[in-house]
Amino acid sequence: METIDRVSAGSARVAIVGGIHGDEPAGERIVRRLADELDAAEDGSGNDVEFGDDEGSGDEESGDEESGEGIVRLIIANERALAAKARYTDTDLNRAFPGDADSDEYERALAPRLAAELEGMDAVLALHTSRSAPPPFAIHSGLTPSVRRTVTAMPVDYVVDASGLRGTTLDSTVPHTVSIEVGRQGSEEAVEFGYEACLAFLRAHGAIDDEPPTFTEATVVAGDEEVPKGGGEPHVHYANFEEIPRGAVFAEDDVYTHRVEEEGVVPILASEHGYEEIFGIYGRVTGTLEPPASASETAAGSGGGGEAGVEGGGTAEEADATAEEVETE
Numbered sequence: 001m002e003t004i005d006r007v008s009a010g011s012a013r014v015a016i017v018g019g020i021h022g023d024e025p026a027g028e029r030i031v032r033r034l035a036d037e038l039d040a041a042e043d044g045s046g047n048d049v050e051f052g053d054d055e056g057s058g059d060e061e062s063g064d065e066e067s068g069e070g071i072v073r074l075i076i077a078n079e080r081a082l083a084a085k086a087r088y089t090d091t092d093l094n095r096a097f098p099g100d101a102d103s104d105e106y107e108r109a110l111a112p113r114l115a116a117e118l119e120g121m122d123a124v125l126a127l128h129t130s131r132s133a134p135p136p137f138a139i140h141s142g143l144t145p146s147v148r149r150t151v152t153a154m155p156v157d158y159v160v161d162a163s164g165l166r167g168t169t170l171d172s173t174v175p176h177t178v179s180i181e182v183g184r185q186g187s188e189e190a191v192e193f194g195y196e197a198c199l200a201f202l203r204a205h206g207a208i209d210d211e212p213p214t215f216t217e218a219t220v221v222a223g224d225e226e227v228p229k230g231g232g233e234p235h236v237h238y239a240n241f242e243e244i245p246r247g248a249v250f251a252e253d254d255v256y257t258h259r260v261e262e263e264g265v266v267p268i269l270a271s272e273h274g275y276e277e278i279f280g281i282y283g284r285v286t287g288t289l290e291p292p293a294s295a296s297e298t299a300a301g302s303g304g305g306g307e308a309g310v311e312g313g314g315t316a317e318e319a320d321a322t323a324e325e326v327e328t329e
């Protein structure tokens with residue numbers, strides 16, 4: 001694991017994690033690019049990201065940042081798997097949380113070290129790519145105000161609520177974590193999209209202030225159940241978030257024919273060769289995640305309203321209530 005700390009433009013403590021899976025090089029590339037660019041801001045290149053305690057540049061666009069408290073932590077998680085160009089070396093890191101520091105399995109021992117690096121963060125974004133078709137989408141396992149802010153700042157139309165699935169992923173273990181599937185494994189588009197998503201994430205939490213954050217609603221799809229693979233040649237007939245007509249076959253191989261007998265089912269992470277054990281996950285559209293009631297009032301990193309504590313400590317209930325409130329700007 002490699003940790004690269006950069007100074008935030010605001011008071012938020014945020015982290016971006018790439019390279020959880022070693023066969024997804026986009027995450028590491030995005031993290032290294034961000035590390036370089038946040039470095040470059042040190043030279044006073046117009047971005048207000050600054051280093052150390054120096055607040056004296058005098059050309060800040062908004063004068064209320066609390067420089068010096070926030071942090072942008074950039075992490076390359078699974079260096080051994082990245083070197084091997086394999087999803088994992090001993091066991092899937094994103095199925096190994098909370099992990100075991102004494103385990104002989106590399107990833108199982110790495111999991112608690114990674115979680116420790118993320119402790120106390122106001123917002124975490126974990127980068128992934130997949131072998132399923134676009135569009136990119138976000139995943140969370142527990143809605144907090146921070147998660148709402150992250151998801152609605154992302155340039156995605158869909159967010160998967162994975163709280164009903166297994167609890168061994170990073171986003172189900174570390175609070176305020178959103179995972180994002182940025183595109184096809186190995187594609188340049190995934191790197192570009194993921195990079196832009198990271199900038200949107202950093203803006204949303206006040207960590208960079210090159211331009212104001214923008215927020216849009218996202219369609220929520222609850223993950224219901226994994227769709228098992230049997231063996232032989234796999235066939236998948238519906239793409240991510242495409243509604244499967246009642247009675248239609250979603251996927252099949254020599255062992256299984258997965259016919260959908262209900263309405264409203266959509267596939268998540270659907271792919272023929274992406275996973276050894278599953279074709280994907282059945283999901284169901286459950287609603288819409290609205291942007292935060294006010295784009296500026298609750299940003300932990302904006303420093304504007306002094307409400308940073310609310311952002312980090314809120315509950316899902318508060319988040320739901322916030323959605324119903326009228327804009328107070």
Ligand SMILES: [Zn+2]
Pocket residue numbers: 020021024127128129
């Ligand atoms: Zn991944």
